[in-house]
Amino acid sequence: MAVYVVGHKSPDTDSVCSAIAYAELKKKVGVDAVPARQGDLNPETTFVLEKFGFDVPELVTDATGKRVILVDHSEVAQSLDNLDKGEIVEIVDHHKIGDVTTPNPIFYLNMPVGSTATVVKKLYEDAGVEISKEIAGILLASILSDTVILKSATTTDIDRKAAEELAKIAGVDDIQELGMEMFKRKSELEGKSAKDLLFRDFKNFDMSGNKVGIGQIEVVSLSLLDNFKDALYEEMQKLKEAEGYHSIFLMLTDIIQEGTELLCVTDDPEVVKKAFDKEIEGRSVWLPGVMSRKKQVVPNFEKAFSS
């Protein structure tokens, strides 16, 4: 039976490209592996796959009866439906350790680095398998996407070194240029509904028993979002009611200005105060220097909810 390699819900470039690259590695070592995705691709990911010549992976949303390798997540809430009715055979990730458990010992590698792609590159090296030009391209793109062109607080020396080496293999002369091309695609908002934007990169968490959703929209300038904010806030309110969230937060991240406006819909504004030592003004709070959900937002809320 084939094993599906799949990233998190609301797939981002790292989730999709790491799944493709890791499935390719597994195939090279004799495993019948198939890359998959849990949802629609964002415009950045579409651009990256086209640029480096890859097809859109198969859509898979339910684990029932399937063997799966999870990449780029280890939270049940972000994973396939009915995860307990499938078999998890590996996990490769770079997030906090989530609540996925297994009945059997499996391979699980989580590294505190900027992208799952960085971990996948290491696994190619461990296995002694050469990285093709095309795979190097999508791994590089994943690193640039997740680390906001190597500027995010999550960026490590391992990511910088990996990006350099991958750029050489992929024949990418200017990393910065590729990164800006990608982020322009990510910033394209025309024709998008507020609902599309809210769910483009949205993750669910269980924080001390509370259902919390945290989305992120990265743009080259916050002003691009001016016409969307009312509608986004409304969608957040609707979603909160419909799905019984304690809180929904949406990070509007300006990658040039290097900061995040955090839109907040919550039963308890105190958690924002506890998390960032700042009061919500109107419906949001400005967080200078904050660009990483994983490193600068989720841990703060985890702490705030548990205290």
Next chain:
Amino acid sequence: MAVYVVGHKSPDTDSVCSAIAYAELKKKVGVDAVPARQGDLNPETTFVLEKFGFDVPELVTDATGKRVILVDHSEVAQSLDNLDKGEIVEIVDHHKIGDVTTPNPIFYLNMPVGSTATVVKKLYEDAGVEISKEIAGILLASILSDTVILKSATTTDIDRKAAEELAKIAGVDDIQELGMEMFKRKSELEGKSAKDLLFRDFKNFDMSGNKVGIGQIEVVSLSLLDNFKDALYEEMQKLKEAEGYHSIFLMLTDIIQEGTELLCVTDDPEVVKKAFDKEIEGRSVWLPGVMSRKKQVVPNFEKAFSS
């Protein structure tokens, strides 16, 4: 602040020696690491530490305010008390993926191999750090202990290769002889109380919301336990009442005959039926070929409890 490297409660040789060896590796790469243990050493571990010249590690049972690296477990129930009041900075293990979670991304490597020592050996190689003669000795002993001298179902080619290489470094000419020396120590029951024996290698699990304890005593002949069975069964019953367990199972494993008599104290004998397709006779069930709790017992019960 120093970081403590610590294995599971009721420490076995792998838990103690992997903690010592991994702390040594962290020190070599500039981290202020201290090996620790959660409880008294069993006679096998005492023998191994003496043979290769190591002190008994510091006793640590509470994580409050401490930075910790967990080795050889990833279950909250097997870990330090107040784990949520400390900081987990790494996990190195070879068991099923447990319920330990973290607020931040950390290094976590779990490999489906016979011992944590095998994983630690790999991490020495990844770091390019030479393994000393003494460290090779305790890593080899850990592999032999966890894999019942490379005979258990958990043994992989990676373990066999690691054991061979470590034996060379440690100057151990006869792996089999070292293993039998160790298991003779493990089989020494004289002067031990039933309670001592029950807790020597005892692990707690949360199985679909039920508190389940599974212990194991490995002996070179089951007949050595004849005079203990009544008292062991009584201790299991007492413990079940006192601590509100759903079930307590004790594996009496004959490493020569290669099989396990499973003593059962449970609210629902059906789970044993479901797990092994065999009825309890009297107070136990004989499981031929079963020697590994991790691979041949825990997954079966996990499945039985979840169905």
